[in-house]
Amino acid sequence: MNILETMRSALWSLQSNKLRSFLSMLGIIIGVAAVVGIVSVGLGAQSSVLDMVSALGSNLIMISPASTVARGGSVSGDAVDLFTVDLANHMQETVHNMSLVVPQVQGSGLLIYEGANLRATLVGTTPSYPEVTNYHVQTGRFLHELDVENATPVVILGSRIAENLFGQANPIGRELTYVVGDRRHSLTIIGVMESKGQVLMGNYDSQVYVPISYAMERILRTQTVSTLMAQAISAEAASTAVGDAEFLLYSRLGTTDGFNVTSQDEMLETMGDVAFTLQLMLAAIGGISLVVGGIGVMNIMLVSVSERTREIGTRKALGAKRRDLLMQFIVESLALSTSGGAIGMILGVLIAKAVSDFGGWATSIEGPALAIAFTFSALVGLVAGVYPAMQAAKLDPVLALSHE
Amino acid sequence: MNVMIEATKLTKVYQMGDEQVHALRGVSFAVQKKDFIAIMGPSGSGKSTMLHIIGCLDRPTAGELFIEGLNVQEAGGNKLAEIRNQKIGFVFQNFNLMAKATAVENVELPLIYAGIRKRERRQRALAALERVGLSDRIKHRPPELSGGQRQRVAIARAMVTEPAFILADEPTGALDTTTSGQILDLFAELNDEGNTVILITHDPTVAQRTHRIIELLDGRITRDSSRNGVGA
Incomplete structure (x- = not known):
């Protein structure tokens, strides 16, 4: 069974269970949307802070009593x-x-x-x-x-x-x-x-x-x-x-x-560091929701495997190899999480746009941030899918077929 | 080659806690090409174990099994899956169709695992459905079909790979008498067309429709008869 067939059958299986697929995606959607939204707003804030520092003057040095x-x-x-x-x-x-x-x-x-x-x-x-x-x-x-x-x-x-x-x-x-x-x-x-x-x-x-x-x-x-x-x-x-x-x-x-002497470069650096740390922290919080989303996907995949025990037995009787079933469930999990990731990305961009349009904040949506969030969601899907898929692949066909 | 299945002293022992259960105690038989056989016996006789072993879903504890000359005993997990895919056409009591897939998609499934391209797959699946008389039901899903129609889809799925033999486990167990008769007629027709068919059943009226009956009791063959007198 080639990868294209596996993907087709995975998508088909998710489609035939729309509500459940959506619910299990929700965690990933929220996670990715949060990461993308937060990072966009954070990058926007960072660049506007840096602009403000630049606007102070050129080659400026501030000297003040502490x-x-x-x-x-x-x-x-x-x-x-x-x-x-x-x-x-x-x-x-x-x-x-x-x-x-x-x-x-x-x-x-x-x-x-x-x-x-x-x-x-x-x-x-x-x-x-x-x-x-x-x-x-x-x-x-x-x-x-x-x-x-x-x-x-x-x-x-x-x-x-x-x-x-x-x-x-x-x-x-x-x-x-x-x-x-x-x-x-x-x-x-x-x-x-x-x-x-x-x-x-x-x-x-x-x-x-x-x-x-x-x-x-x-x-x-x-x-x-x-x-x-x-x-x-x-x-x-x-x-x-x-x-x-x-x-x-x-x-x-x-x-x-008793005194501070700070060059503009140092200010930029300090502000940049602060902004970066803040952003990393916020992105980590978003990342946690991604992990939680991953646990949700894994849970659903485990339920799906046990619910479809007979189907797995039948597929084995019809000639599915361990690898076929392993792939089937991993691809299903990947499809779940990457669809969630894609929806989350769109949602995150919309959130960032809404923040800049209605909140008047500067936001900056950057390709690498999107790519990282999406890749991370795929990774979560992969990790979440492996264990349930292994459970499915190693099922004894005799027991699986007699499963009620 | 005319010998489809050759079984020699098949033994299956299950470990149930401290107790050893002997499901099969040295069963030997051969199945010729174009045979139409019923393997009969009450529950606990070992016929399910027999189904699993000749269906290559399980391995015997001892003894030898050859399917079209292939030594099953020596086959690994992937090889067994391949044998199931290419040599055996399963028909189950409860049909075991994919409920969300259409009839033709269900029939295509074993061809997907055989690595057959989509176009050829579709053609062969349609031909198989036509053979079982369901040309007008190809886009229907199992819940939209009657029991008899579902079993016909399952039979189409079993024969679409052109297997060495069709192995049916109580194929009429979930059907009423009339429908059962029609399904058995279909098996008889398929046999007439040259297919080897093995039915596993506890029902003597089903067994009567076949050409040869192997009776099992307590893991041993108690009778192996041919209705026309050509017993093996």
């Missing part, structure tokens, strides 16, 4: 105190692998323009900010060196802020009020940024940008900055630049604790 716990009599915050505009300037002058070092402070407050008000994140920074973040003004201008020197009360709006407060009207030259606590600051709008969308650490479009001097002295009243953003002179120089910055901070602090 939160430390004070021990004994020492005062926590030594590292925080170190982060000043002077440090940024010093770093830019001494670390040759860095072309730009941009300090940044952040605060939160309320923007008021005529009747409307809006909560916005305020970013105090320097004129090099657009270059480092690869984020530029759409209309008007960004900060100028003089704005920082003189601490002029000017502001550049994120695109969404501009749209929410002014709609289509040109906001340049107008005055708005920024309220932090009980202090009110009148700021002149000098520019509107281009739209950048969601990036890793918040949405640039809903921020406003002011001279760092004005932000520190007048609005936030602080001596320290929250982050330094540096740009390495090239992608190759990034890791050396990280080392240089670390050495500089270490020489000031006398410890390697």
Whole structure:
């Protein structure tokens, strides 16, 4: 009996028992759909996270104080105190692998323009900010060196802020009020940024940008900055630049604790690792349901063998060899699981599409993921089929024929 | 070759717990080509064991069995399956048809195991169904057929491989008298056409229709007669 005949007879046998075939497939269907759906959503999430990291800028290095716990009599915050505009300037002058070092402070407050008000994140920074973040003004201008020197009360709006407060009207030259606590600051709008969308650490479009001097002295009243953003002179120089910055901070602090220096590549790597681990975990959960599905198939195959004992005896009397019966039941099991796998794949793709259409999540359906899920379902069918098939093949024809 | 089956001192012993059951105690006989034989006996006489052994579903404990000169004793599992497929046409009391397959698909089944191509298979199956008078029932499934028709499908299935002999186990056991008569007529016709037919039965009226009766009791042949006097 050749393989084609075996397949034909297996499909025929499954067709003649549609409901049962479907029910025993269900586990595999759910398993494969889960794996495909999860992996697609996971890959989509991963690539959008990675996009967000890339959107931060080019060859970017983030330098920030780490939160430390004070021990004994020492005062926590030594590292925080170190982060000043002077440090940024010093770093830019001494670390040759860095072309730009941009300090940044952040605060939160309320923007008021005529009747409307809006909560916005305020970013105090320097004129090099657009270059480092690869984020530029759409209309008007960004900060100028003089704005920082003189601490002029000017502001550049994120695109969404501009749209929410002014709609289509040109906001340049107008005055708005920024309220932090009980202090009110009148700021002149000098520019509107281009739209950048969601990036890793918040949405640039809903921020406003002011001279760092004005932000520190007048609005936030602080001596320290929250982050330094540096740009390495090239992608190759990034890791050396990280080392240089670390050495500089270490020489000031006398410890390697208390600060983080992270290059964009490292962020990408970390995010990639996290996403991969998460995905592996989710896929493993899907895989467990596949295994459970496999047990279901095996169970049905065992039932089928014992139910069809007489049929097996008859087939043997008519000349079926052990191999024929072995093949028959393995192919039946394979047909069950791969049909389940195919349906599951379609279902998984539909789930992924639904998630991206209705949930607004990015999903990415990839061939290899489909192929792996399908192959795994076939493998499950094979493993689940072998034992029942062996039971069928080794049945004694005399006993099988007299089976009631 | 005119000797289809040659059995010499066939012995079958079953181990039932501590007890040994002697189902066959040295049975010898020969079956000629074109014989029409009934193997008779009450239950427990060893006729089922006889069916299993000459049907190559089981091996004797001792003794020798040749089918068309082939030594069954020396055959392995796959060889036995091949012998069953090519030399023996089984007909069962309960028909043992595949309930979800059509008549013609049922008849094709042994040809599938023989590795015959689909087109030839279909032709031969249709011819066999025509021979048993079921040309108008080829697409029917067993539940849509009467008992007699089902047994005709089974007979078509048994003869489609052109076996050395047809081996029928109580072929009329599940049929009424009229239908039984028709089935036995069919066996007689097939025998007239040159087929070797062996019926296993406990029913003397069935046995009467054959040309030779081998009676079994307690695992031994008590009578081996030919109705026309040509006993072996």
